[in-house]
Amino acid sequence: MxxxxxxxxxxxxxxxxxxxxxxxxxxxxxxxxxxxxxxxxxxxxxxxxxxxxxxxxxxxxxxxxxxxxxxxxxxxxxxxxxxxxxxxxxxxxxxxxxVLWEELTEATHEESTFSVTYVAFLTVAVMLAACGVMLDNAILIVGAMAVGPEFGPLAGISTALVQRAPRLALRSLYALIGGFALAMALTVGFAWLMDALGLFTRSMIEADRPNTAFIWNPDAMSFVVAFLAGIAGTLSLTSAKSGALIGVAISVTTVPAASNAAVAFSYSDYHQMTGSATQLLANLGGIVVAGTLTLLVQKALWKAHLRRTGLVANPSGE
CATH class of the missing domain: 3.30.70 (Alpha-Beta Plaits)
Known part of the structure; x- marks a missing residue:
């Protein structure tokens, strides 16, 4: 109720x-x-x-x-x-x-704000993932995924496309692109600092790293996993079951891919940087496409249900 x-x-x-x-x-x-x-x-x-x-x-x-x-x-x-x-x-x-469209629009509007808090969370997540990829530690990678707040702007883009809200779309794109750009730039500086302290080395970025090598080796499954995660995340927002978002966060490699791209850039390893960037784009694109399609299907199914029950869009009955 x-x-x-x-x-x-x-x-x-x-x-x-x-x-x-x-x-x-x-x-x-x-x-x-x-x-x-x-x-x-x-x-x-x-x-x-x-x-x-x-x-x-x-x-x-x-x-x-x-x-x-x-x-x-x-x-x-x-x-x-x-x-x-x-x-x-x-x-x-x-x-x-x-689906409460007003509630969804308001929620995604708030989550798509390019704020200090948003950037801080995303930056910490990317830096934490940088430690994970350098140490080949899957636990750190999962933790970084859970911290990242990037699903808010992604959901905002999907909502804006369905609701035809250009201002929300621009706001979400700005938060998404600007947030990742700033977080990755700060992570490059973080990697240089860690290298100067002897905590990161070139041999770490060049190692095989079997637990995290998938991050810079994208394939078709990268898009498929992101697509399924986008469906689950959108359903969790529209049904007010926010607990499912944690599962979504740790099933896609947006933050780890951004972190590996930043670290690889700091060591001039452009092959890994390109692969990581491709992984990042595949995940972001999969989530947006899935979120948009999910909202369109939900909207169509609900309208069809109203027609079947004989109810019109105006609840006053006039």
Whole structure:
């Protein structure tokens, strides 16, 4: 279930209440006249089944409530109510299959910000992976994969393509390309420092390294694995099952490939650098393609379900 907190101008309250009462899956409706001060208006509270949430939020935005008042949506982990049970039964489809596009757009917008924190996480991940590739230590590689925050911008690009949101696409591309470029540049400096301290040596980068050699030797499976990981990651975002993202993070070699490219560059090993860069691009491309296709399929399936059940996009029934 989702909990909606709306601030509605007093002259629009009846219109909003009509919309809420006509929406299948809505319950626990509360109206507090004149309770809101900034912006001024009535406070309207309600719960709605997740599968009805996207259509309702879209309808509220068409009424302009997000501009004249406010729309706040919260996920509810537990609701003990017979009315809530009935609302979920009345709503079309299953909550796990429903995509809240506004929530997804907002989440990917936040995760696609080129911020100090984002760059710090990505840089630490790439440097940690650099230690892993030089020591041929798979455990360090896995740890670096889990730390990397790059799935946010990748999901942002997929969302932007499906939602036709050019500003989100540019923001995500900037965070992705700029973040990796800066992280790799700093990792080159890190490799030079480690070499000066005697902790990295040319013999380490030239060794066979059987545990991590796959990083600079991309093949068709690199794209396949990234494609499958992109599907899983997108489903975890749209179904609010964020725990699956950890599995996605440690199944693709974006961060390790970036780190090996940086270290190889620091030792002028352009063969490994080129192979690692190819691996990086294959993984990034696979995730974006898979994420975009997954969102398109989810959108098409949900629209088809609404048509089968006789429901239209406007939940007011008008």
């Amino acid at each position: 989702l909990h909606l907190r709306l601030i509605v101008p007093a002259d629009r309250t009846d219109e909003v209440l009509h919309l809420l009462e006509r929406t299948l899956g809505t319950t626990h409706l509360v109206v507090m006249a004149g309770a809101a001060r900034d912006p001024a208006g009535d406070l309207v509270l309600c719960d709605v089944a997740r599968e009805a949430g996207d259509e309702l939020i879209s309808a509220l935005r068409r009424l302009g409530i997000d501009k004249s008042g406010s729309i706040t949506v919260e996920n509810m982990d537990l609701t003990l109510s017979a009315h809530a049970d009935k609302a979920e039964e009345d709503a079309p489809g299953e909550g796990a299959d429903a």
